[in-house]
Amino acid sequence: MRENDLLKRTFNYRVNTLKFLRYLPDSFEYRIIKNQPGKESTSL
Numbered sequence: 001m002r003e004n005d006l007l008k009r010t011f012n013y014r015v016n017t018l019k020f021l022r023y024l025p026d027s028f029e030y031r032i033i034k035n036q037p038g039k040e041s042t043s044l
Contacts, residue, residue, distance in 0.1 A: 018038065
């Protein structure tokens with residue numbers, strides 16, 4: 001595996017995760033659920 005390939009895949013994962021989280025409703029329950037994946041995807 002090439003280094004650039006890994007960088008592209010992790011970047012795409014981050015972007016796709018954040019895009020998905022935008023589509024969840026903005027209720028209290030979903031804010032709790034959205035918190036951890038948002039933190040995890042941006043910390044890679």
